[in-house]
Amino acid sequence: MRKPIIAGNWKMNKTAAECRELITALAPKVKDAKCDVVVCVPFTDIALAAELTKGTNIAVGAQNIAWADNGAFTGEISAAMLNEAGATYVIIGHSERRQYFGETDKTVNARLVQALKNGFNPIVCVGEMLAEREGGKTETVCRTQVVGAFEGITAEDAAKVVIAYEPVWAIGTGKTATDEQANETIGYIRSVVKELYGAKIADGMRIQYGGSMNAKNVDGLMAQDQIDGGLIGGASLKPDDFAYIVNAAK
Numbered sequence: 001m002r003k004p005i006i007a008g009n010w011k012m013n014k015t016a017a018e019c020r021e022l023i024t025a026l027a028p029k030v031k032d033a034k035c036d037v038v039v040c041v042p043f044t045d046i047a048l049a050a051e052l053t054k055g056t057n058i059a060v061g062a063q064n065i066a067w068a069d070n071g072a073f074t075g076e077i078s079a080a081m082l083n084e085a086g087a088t089y090v091i092i093g094h095s096e097r098r099q100y101f102g103e104t105d106k107t108v109n110a111r112l113v114q115a116l117k118n119g120f121n122p123i124v125c126v127g128e129m130l131a132e133r134e135g136g137k138t139e140t141v142c143r144t145q146v147v148g149a150f151e152g153i154t155a156e157d158a159a160k161v162v163i164a165y166e167p168v169w170a171i172g173t174g175k176t177a178t179d180e181q182a183n184e185t186i187g188y189i190r191s192v193v194k195e196l197y198g199a200k201i202a203d204g205m206r207i208q209y210g211g212s213m214n215a216k217n218v219d220g221l222m223a224q225d226q227i228d229g230g231l232i233g234g235a236s237l238k239p240d241d242f243a244y245i246v247n248a249a250k
């Protein structure tokens with residue numbers, strides 16, 4: 001049995017004051033959750049979020065991690081910095097990083113290696129663009145991204161990774177994949193993990209769906225046998241909506 005995991009991806013939203021407001025409202029609403037609960041906040045909110053979630057069942061994550069330990073990497077944040085601030089999860093390879101900030105399968109792999117070496121729980125994002133889905137390339141794209149991300153990673157380390165399948169055309173668009181589309185592609189991704197690491201790792205790996213997941217569609221998505229939770233953008237910014245999603249994941 002895989003324990004579901006619901007992670008909020010706040011993206012570039014919420015100042016420290018707003019972070020305080022959101023977490024204070026959220027914590028009591030999700031205290032009886034049956035799934036793992038994570039909020040992936042902007043770098044500047046991590047220390048505060050870690051402080052505010054102390055003694056709760058909410059874990060704090062970052063939205064990226066540098067591949068190097070330290071040095072001349074302007075604008076990057078290191079594993080040691082994230083660790084000190086209190087992050088235990090980290091999102092790697094989100095499609096917005098791939099689209100706007102030049103992230104590639106190679107850099108995703110380098111960041112994943114660094115996250116694992118430093119004891120983080122990584123959430124690795126994969127997913128196809130609209131033209132790729134329409135061109136019948138969904139599986140090829142997901143395969144390439146998964147194989148690229150896990151290059152050189154041992155089975156023992158791979159077992160610690162969560163994959164988020166996020167079709168790019170569903171992110172922030174209000175256009176969710178159907179339950180069947182999401183389930184089918186996640187099943188396919190699991191088969192790729194099986195090819196790489198065998199059935200035991202594949203069956204144990206948690207694979208989330210992401211892309212306009214909300215209080216209205218969570219029940220249908222979570223009822224699918226391959227879907228182990230969600231990576232939630234827009235709906236994670238509202239405590240009631242996010243709490244509803246969390247409490248629907250059992």
Ligand code: PGA
Pocket residue numbers: 009166170171172173174210211212213231232233234235
């Ligand atoms: P969304 O974002 O829920 O706003 O579509 C999901 C994500 O990008 O992780």
